[in-house]
Amino acid sequence: xxxxxxxxxxxxxxxxxxxxxxxxxxxxxxxxxxxxxxxxxxxxxxxxxxxxxxxxxxxxxxxxxxxxxxxxxxxxxxxxxxxxxxxxxxxxxxxxxxxxxxxxxxxxxxxxxxxxxxxxxxxxxxxxxxxxxxxxxxxxxxxxxxxxxxxxxxxxxxxxxxxxxxxxxxxxxxxxxxxxxxxxxxxxxxxxxxxxxxxxxxxxxxxxxxxxxxxxxxxxxxxxxxxxxxxxxxxxxxxxxxxxxxxxxxxxxxxxxxxxxxxxxxxxxxxxxxxxxxxxxxxxxxxxxxxxxxxxxxxx
Amino acid sequence: xxxxxxxxxxxxxxxxxxxxxxxxxxxxxxxxxxxxxxxxxxxxxxxxxxxxxxxxxxxxxxxxxxxxxxxxxxxxxxxxxxxxxxxxxxxxxxxxxxxxxxxxxxxxxxxxxxxxxxxxxxxxxxxxxxxxxxx
Numbered sequence: 001x002x003x004x005x006x007x008x009x010x011x012x013x014x015x016x017x018x019x020x021x022x023x024x025x026x027x028x029x030x031x032x033x034x035x036x037x038x039x040x041x042x043x044x045x046x047x048x049x050x051x052x053x054x055x056x057x058x059x060x061x062x063x064x065x066x067x068x069x070x071x072x073x074x075x076x077x078x079x080x081x082x083x084x085x086x087x088x089x090x091x092x093x094x095x096x097x098x099x100x101x102x103x104x105x106x107x108x109x110x111x112x113x114x115x116x117x118x119x120x121x122x123x124x125x126x127x128x129x130x131x132x133x134x135x136x137x138x139x140x141x142x143x144x145x146x147x148x149x150x151x152x153x154x155x156x157x158x159x160x161x162x163x164x165x166x167x168x169x170x171x172x173x174x175x176x177x178x179x180x181x182x183x184x185x186x187x188x189x190x191x192x193x194x195x196x197x198x199x200x201x202x203x204x205x206x207x208x209x210x211x212x213x214x215x216x217x218x219x220x221x222x223x224x225x226x227x228x229x230x231x232x233x234x235x236x237x238x239x240x241x242x243x244x245x246x247x248x249x250x251x252x253x254x255x256x257x258x259x260x261x262x263x264x265x266x267x268x269x270x271x272x273x274x275x276x277x278x279x280x281x282x283x284x285x286x287x288x289x290x291x292x293x294x295x296x297x298x299x300x
Numbered sequence: 301x302x303x304x305x306x307x308x309x310x311x312x313x314x315x316x317x318x319x320x321x322x323x324x325x326x327x328x329x330x331x332x333x334x335x336x337x338x339x340x341x342x343x344x345x346x347x348x349x350x351x352x353x354x355x356x357x358x359x360x361x362x363x364x365x366x367x368x369x370x371x372x373x374x375x376x377x378x379x380x381x382x383x384x385x386x387x388x389x390x391x392x393x394x395x396x397x398x399x400x401x402x403x404x405x406x407x408x409x410x411x412x413x414x415x416x417x418x419x420x421x422x423x424x425x426x427x428x429x430x431x432x433x434x435x
Contacts, residue, residue: 146418148312148316188313
């Protein structure tokens with residue numbers, strides 16, 4: 001599998017000169033499976049650039065939404081394949097007792113918020129409420145489970161060709177509990193993340209910021225690190241950066257994260273902060289290459 | 301990969317809530333196993349959850365009761381937890397329980413079913429000692 005980050009920012013896009021290196025687009029991850037097909041995780045504003053880069057394909061394009069907060073769906077309206085009549089797009093997302101997935105997304109893709117109604121999208125689009133279980137997409141086994149965040153929210157695990165990616169971008173597993181002390185069965189998202197080749201996880205707040213945001217649905221750095229360490233993740237990609245965190249701030253946070261990860265017994269090359277356009281190649285349960293140093297690209 | 305050992309998120313969040321409360325309360329899984337009780341409940345029962353661990357319905361009943369005013373066991377189907385688990389509706393009752401120190405307490409208990417996206421997951425039971433108030 002190949003993983004590429006198209007948006008790593010949380011809450012709201014944060015464009016500007018202060019955020020050019022880590023990027024200002026909101027959550028979107030592209031996973032290229034072993035057969036070349038693509039699974040997209042979330043549709044934040046990062047999906048716009050992904051849509052431009054994607055080559056037209058006859059295979060259905062699967063978009064797995066963790067939840068329907070705006071920073072995870074805002075890019076849908078600007079995702080080029082949705083406007084190609086020949087494209088087939090399958091959108092997965094959490095079920096809700098309130099309304100169907102399609103109807104909930106249509107609240108965004110409809111007047112007065114957008115000039116296009118859902119029924120006017122020229123592509124073949126379908127909606128599937130992801131059961132909190134597992135299913136197959138091409139060569140990949142997909143697992144979904146509800147996780148601790150505000151409102152119906154899923155985390156995903158994608159397994160293909162001996163490697164696994166766990167994606168839990170909005171997650172507060174330490175709310176009201178100490179992650180270091182809880183038994184595994186009581187930790188939200190634990191099984192999804194267990195021994196993942198790559199764990200992409202919420203780390204929106206510093207530990208000092210977290211007390212002011214308790215219950216907002218996001219993790220402080222320490223909880224992301226402890227979860228990664230306890231689940232035995234091979235690589236941890238810290239994600240969903242706070243829009244107030246500048247590149248310089250995130251550089252400092254990256255250094256702190258590495259030092260603390262090592263304090264927990266990990267290696268320094270196992271943890272990093274997600275940056276836009278970062279690519280990771282996963283082979284046989286390990287991160288096989290580190291294109292970050294090979295293909296440095298100017299940020300958009 | 302089997303994802304079977306994970307508790308449903310509704311139970312995880314319920315445990316987090318109960319562990320933060322000073323109201324005595326316990327949490328039961330769908331099959332009726334007592335999977336958690338908080339520190340306040342432990343104070344009444346005479347032992348912390350970390351010491352007893354999970355309890356089957358039989359272990360719970362044999363250890364703590366509940367009993368009526370005459371000391372007779374209350375039938376399972378009349379207990380608030382059973383009502384919440386089997387009838388999927390709230391249950392409420394006043395009864396006596398026995399702590400591990402063998403002292404008896406009169407308590408008032410309310411059980412609420414926990415229903416999530418995937419359906420019925422278990423129940424929460426809140427209880428208050430009422431003997432201290434009335435005596």
